[in-house]
Amino acid sequence: xxxxxxxxxxxxxxxxxxxxxxxxxxxxxxxxxxxxxxxxxxxxxxxxxxxxxxxxxxxxxxxxxxxxxxxxxxxxxxxxxxxxxxxxxxxxxxxxxxxxxxxxxxxxxxxxxxxxxxxxxxxxxxxxxxxxxxxxxxxxxxxxxxxxxxxxxxxxxxxxxxxxxxxxxxxxxxxxxxxxxxxxxxxxxxxxxxxxxxxxxxxxxxxxxxxxxxxxxxxxxxxxxxxxxxxxxxxxxxxxxxxxxxxxxx
Amino acid sequence: xxxxxxxxxxxxxxxxxxxxxxxxxxxxxxxxxxxxxxxxxxxxxxxxxxxxxxxxxxxxxxxxxxxxxxxxxxxxxxxxxxxxxxxxxxxxxxxxxxxxxxxxxxxxxxxxxxxxxxxxxxxxxxxxxxxxxxxxxxxxxxxxxxxxxxxxxxxxxxxxxxxxxxxxxxxxxxxxxxxxxxxxxxxxxxxxxxxxxxxxxxxxxxxxxxxxxxxxxxxxxxxxxxxxxxxxxxxxxxxxxxxxxxxxxxxxxxxxxxxxxxxxxxxxxxxxxxxxxxxxxxxxxxxxxxxxxxxxxxxxxxxxxx
Amino acid sequence: xxxxxxxxxxxxxxxxxxxxxxxxxxxxxxxxxxxxxxxxxxxxxxxxxxxxxxxxxxxxxxxxxxxxxxxxxxxxxxxxxxxxxxxxxxxxxxxxxxxxxxxxxxxxxxxxxxxxxxxxxxxxxxxxxxxxxxxxxxxxxxxxxxxxxxxxxxxxxxxxxxxxxxxxxxxxxxxxxxxxxxxxxxxxxxxxxxxxxxxxxxxxxxxxxxxxxxxxxxxxxxxxxxxxxxxxxxxxxxxxxxxxxxxxxxxxxxxxxxxxxxxxxxxxxxxxxxxxxxxxxxxxxxxxxxxxxxxxxxxxxxxxxxx
Numbered sequence: 108x109x110x111x112x113x114x115x116x117x118x119x120x121x122x123x124x125x126x127x128x129x130x131x132x133x134x135x136x137x138x139x140x141x142x143x144x145x146x147x148x149x150x151x152x153x154x155x156x157x158x159x160x161x162x163x164x165x166x167x168x169x170x171x172x173x174x175x176x177x178x179x180x181x182x183x184x185x186x187x188x189x190x191x192x193x194x195x196x197x198x199x200x201x202x203x204x205x206x207x208x209x210x211x212x213x214x215x216x217x218x219x220x221x222x223x224x225x226x227x228x229x230x231x232x233x234x235x236x237x238x239x240x241x242x243x244x245x246x247x248x249x250x251x252x253x254x255x256x257x258x259x260x261x262x263x264x265x266x267x268x269x270x271x272x273x274x275x276x277x278x279x280x281x282x283x284x285x286x287x288x289x290x291x292x293x294x295x296x297x298x299x300x301x302x303x304x305x306x307x308x309x310x311x312x313x314x315x316x317x318x319x320x321x322x323x324x325x326x327x328x329x330x331x332x333x334x335x336x337x338x339x340x341x342x343x344x345x346x347x348x349x350x351x352x353x354x355x356x357x
Numbered sequence: 358x359x360x361x362x363x364x365x366x367x368x369x370x371x372x373x374x375x376x377x378x379x380x381x382x383x384x385x386x387x388x389x390x391x392x393x394x395x396x397x398x399x400x401x402x403x404x405x406x407x408x409x410x411x412x413x414x415x416x417x418x419x420x421x422x423x424x425x426x427x428x429x430x431x432x433x434x435x436x437x438x439x440x441x442x443x444x445x446x447x448x449x450x451x452x453x454x455x456x457x458x459x460x461x462x463x464x465x466x467x468x469x470x471x472x473x474x475x476x477x478x479x480x481x482x483x484x485x486x487x488x489x490x491x492x493x494x495x496x497x498x499x500x501x502x503x504x505x506x507x508x509x510x511x512x513x514x515x516x517x518x519x520x521x522x523x524x525x526x527x528x529x530x531x532x533x534x535x536x537x538x539x540x541x542x543x544x545x546x547x548x549x550x551x552x553x554x555x556x557x558x559x560x561x562x563x564x565x566x567x568x569x570x571x572x573x574x575x576x577x578x579x580x581x582x583x584x585x586x587x588x589x590x591x592x593x594x595x596x597x598x599x600x601x602x603x604x605x606x607x608x609x610x611x612x613x614x615x616x617x618x619x620x621x622x623x624x625x626x627x628x629x630x631x632x633x634x635x636x637x638x639x640x641x642x643x644x645x646x647x648x649x650x651x652x653x654x655x656x657x658x659x660x661x662x663x
Numbered sequence: 664x665x666x667x668x669x670x671x672x673x674x675x676x677x678x679x680x681x682x683x684x685x686x687x688x689x690x691x692x693x694x695x696x697x698x699x700x701x702x703x704x705x706x707x708x709x710x711x712x713x714x715x716x717x718x719x720x721x722x723x724x725x726x727x728x729x730x731x732x733x734x735x736x737x738x739x740x741x742x743x744x745x746x747x748x749x750x751x752x753x754x755x756x757x758x759x760x761x762x763x764x765x766x767x768x769x770x771x772x773x774x775x776x777x778x779x780x781x782x783x784x785x786x787x788x789x790x791x792x793x794x795x796x797x798x799x800x801x802x803x804x805x806x807x808x809x810x811x812x813x814x815x816x817x818x819x820x821x822x823x824x825x826x827x828x829x830x831x832x833x834x835x836x837x838x839x840x841x842x843x844x845x846x847x848x849x850x851x852x853x854x855x856x857x858x859x860x861x862x863x864x865x866x867x868x869x870x871x872x873x874x875x876x877x878x879x880x881x882x883x884x885x886x887x888x889x890x891x892x893x894x895x896x897x898x899x900x901x902x903x904x905x906x907x908x909x910x911x912x913x914x915x916x917x918x919x920x921x922x923x924x925x926x927x928x929x930x931x932x933x934x935x936x937x938x939x940x941x942x943x944x945x946x947x948x949x950x951x952x953x954x955x956x957x958x959x960x961x962x963x964x965x966x967x968x969x970x
Binding site: 388394441444448450451452454455456458459460461462463465466467469470579583586587590594633634636637640641644645647648651652655656657 | 713719721766769770771772773774776777778780781782784785788789792793794795899900903906907910914940942943945946947949950953954957
């Protein structure tokens with residue numbers, strides 16, 4: 108069975124259907140990209156999968172288990188971690204403090220009330236490892252607010268990574284990055300893709316076609332096509348949906 | 358229960374609800390547009406009542422006193438906005454609660470300094486002090502009827518102002534999206550000052566007309582302020598329509614609860630229990646109402662923000 | 664955190680105060696100190712949720728008052744053992760905080776402020792409507808028996824000091840623990856904390872219950888101190904009073920609650936001696952603090968030391 112399966116998933120906001128009867132399968136061990144024009148419901152879909160929002164209809168299966176009504180924290184435990192399109196970090200904390208919080212969520216219970224957390228070597232060491240993987244070691248003790256935008260985007264991925272997920276949900280990791288920073292992010296994602304399953308939402312078509320083994324196209328809350336990059340590139344339906352600027356990028 | 362008693366209590370509820378609306382309207386706009394919690398709103402109500410009582414004593418003419426008191430309170434409200442409240446818009450709710458709580462202490466003591474601790478006497482104007490027959494056999498206080506008339510008139514005027522004037526359009530735009538309003542070139546600063554003035558004026562109207570019924574004393578602002586907050590939370594913060602519906606709901610539920618709950622309880626429980634529990638239940642009824650509304654609609658009945 | 668040496672010195676001075684006070688005829692100040700320590704406990708409990716948890720509860724007086732009223736009602740009903748009264752009072756406050764928190768924490772922002780206020784108002788009105796328990800006049804609260812010692816002004820002073828020191832140490836460990844770190848993380852960024860896999864609601868609820876219970880404990884001590892349970896303890900102004908202390912001292916600063924309780928109580932005491940319009944002075948001071956020292960006195964202290 109696929110790692111993640113969405114069956115007829117819908118989300119209504121008032122009268123508006125942001126996600127409408129969406130079917131999707133994400134296989135283990137590969138990078139699966141989800142593309143679509145603005146307002147297609149991509150971020151809403153991430154919110155539904157991660158459990159930040161409840162769906163109006165439909166079912167979600169992860170790793171062979173139905174998770175449709177599981178709360179968000181249980182899903183993270185099962186191995187679903189997400190990043191945010193708009194950088195969402197602990198701005199007043201340092202890089203390491205951010206990562207330690209992510210590590211702590213995974214390692215043992217946080218309902219511990221007595222031992223000082225600052226003396227827990229395990230958390231610190233593991234946070235340092237993730238920071239190294241991100242290439243942020245030199246910035247370990249810098250407050251997030253003082254990082255560059257590119258570094259913040261990397262840390263955004265790092266926080267999800269520190270949860271050691273089976274499936275990483277990346278919501279536009281390249282958003283707002285310059286050329287050089289984008290390149291670094293593509294490298295990072297490619298490296299992560301060797302050992303992790305990733306569902307990648309991205310507008311940068313160049314990156315999408317370089318990185319992904321499979322691409323799904325979301326339009327008006329529905330998946331209109333799903334397949335390997337060459338197939339998607341050749342699909343006339345997809346071209347129609349992408350008329351205009353972004354169509355040229357395909 | 359005789360129908361006349363029921364009708365009378367409903368009218369009382371309507372009258373109280375309308376006065377609550379006057380308080381809640383200013384509060385909800387300030388709250389909705391500036392995201393500002395102003396606990397000192399109730400103090401303006403108190404100031405309005407004190408000014409009215411004093412001016413009645415000076416001029417001897419109730420209506421003239423009301424007009425002057427309303428103008429005076431509006432001026433005080435605008436002064437407060439310009440001098441202190443303006444600096445709080447960008448602060449968090451906690452700071453706003455604390456700063457305006459401090460203002461309550463200051464204004465309460467200020468009133469005590471000027472007028473003393475004894476409640477002031479403010480009586481209804483002479484011609485309106487008696488009852489009138491509104492239906493065959495049903496007598497109702499002429500003054501309370503006047504309050505209903507004034508309340509309705511002001512409510513209609515306010516709704517017209519908010520829905521059909523340019524300033525009103527700006528206000529509604531500000532309530533639903535402040536950045537957008539600013540981008541559209543709405544003159545925010547003077548508009549806010551004016552809004553505070555109008556809010557204060559409405560408080561003064563409520564103070565002037567509730568003064569003869571309740572009591573003109575220090576602390577009168579706080580008890581009614583909490584009711585006004587309950588109103589706007591039920592109605593949905595920033596919504597004038599919500600404030601009106603919420604105010605009438607709270608006014609009628611509160612009045613009817615106090616009048617009928619002890620009676621109803623007396624039917625099913627012993628008199629001792631009823632006399633204890635009745636008033637208790639009646640006074641928590643509106644808070645229950647609010648908790649229930651928030652449980653099902655966490656943004657209130659008519660959410661203004663989209 | 665203040666240095667250990669200074670803390671021990673302070674504790675020593677506080678321990679040595681009663682004999683000195685009674686030798687020099689300054690018993691009044693022992694009572695004042697007891698009262699200040701009680702408020703320090705109540706304000707510190709509020710600081711846990713308000714400062715560390717970012718939950719602006721405007722109904723903290725409910726637990727404070729219920730703690731005091733439990734003592735008054737139980738002793739009136741003939742119970743005398745503190746070993747029964749204390750656990751009952753604490754359990755009641757914990758239960759109350761659990762129920763109120765479970766509902767209130769479904770809302771956010773202004774709505775949270777208002778719904779906590781609404782619950783506190785409900786409790787206020789229910790309590791004052793019971794005429795047999797004094798109604799609006801309040802109720803006498805006899806001092807219970809501890810068995811080990813007799814509760815008089817001096818032992819109450821030491822008891823309060825002991826309880827305060829123990830609770831502060833517990834809170835100090837708590838805010839530095841895993842739990843405390845998550846609580847602060849929720850305040851900093853709720854959606855991120857949820858996305859990391861923390862059950863935000865349960866962390867907040869647990870902190871809320873803990874804070875309510877500690878406020879109840881402060882209320883119990885208050886009833887022992889004044890030997891009287893007053894509706895004022897339950898009133899919303901009392902909630903504002905506790906918030907004032909926290910803000911004045913420093914929101915989310917460990918010593919904020921204590922510092923605020925000390926300073927505000929002393930200011931009130933001094934102003935009350937000077938004028939019957941003392942609340943005017945309190946209001947002006949508070950307003951100035953909010954406008955010009957947003958991080959409270961602890962913040963000022965830190966700024967001066969360049970931290």
